[in-house]
Amino acid sequence: MDTTQYGESVYIAPDLVKQSASRRVYIAGDARIIKGKWGDQLELPVELDGKPKTWGLTRDVVKTLQQFGKDSKQWVGKWVELRVINDAGKDKVMAFPIITPTEEIQ
Numbered sequence: 287m288d289t290t291q292y293g294e295s296v297y298i299a300p301d302l303v304k305q306s307a308s309r310r311v312y313i314a315g316d317a318r319i320i321k322g323k324w325g326d327q328l329e330l331p332v333e334l335d336g337k338p339k340t341w342g343l344t345r346d347v348v349k350t351l352q353q354f355g356k357d358s359k360q361w362v363g364k365w366v367e368l369r370v371i372n373d374a375g376k377d378k379v380m381a382f383p384i385i386t387p388t389e390e391i392q
Contacts, residue, residue, distance in 0.1 A: 298334065298341040300370045300377035307335055309368050310384070314338065317358035328358070332366075350381045 295302055303309055311332040319326050320342075328343040343351070354361045365384040370377050 294337070296338075296340055298332065298339050298368070298379060300379055302334065302339070303368045303370050303379055306368070310334075311339070311341065311366050311368060313361045313364050313366065316362060317343070330358070330361070334368075344378070347379075347381045350383065353383045353385070 298311065311334050313330060314333050315331040317328045317330045320329050321327075322342070328348060330341045330343055332339050332341050341347075351358075351361055351366070354364050367382040367384055369380050369382060371380050372378075
């Protein structure tokens with residue numbers, strides 16, 4: 287049995303994205319609200335390189351994903367490119383929706 291995924295984080299993080307072959311996630315389900323350090327936050331079930339992961343969404347990422355629609359149910363089944371950027375000395379994951387020619391930006 288390949289145990290690689292058991293040594294990886296279940297959360298989308300800069301190191302995981304840097305190691306990804308595709309750097310793309312598939313949104314596998316609707317967002318859910320969790321209690322975070324700074325109040326209510328959204329988590330999103332995604333697949334990265336075919337492996338289930340959880341993506342804790344920042345405010346910037348939520349605004350970006352809203353290009354698919356304001357309701358997170360509209361995000362399900364969509365693909366998102368991930369990029370790691372350095373912001374003031376700290377790596378963070380940014381989202382870039384992959385819009386197909388038949389989709390319109392909301």
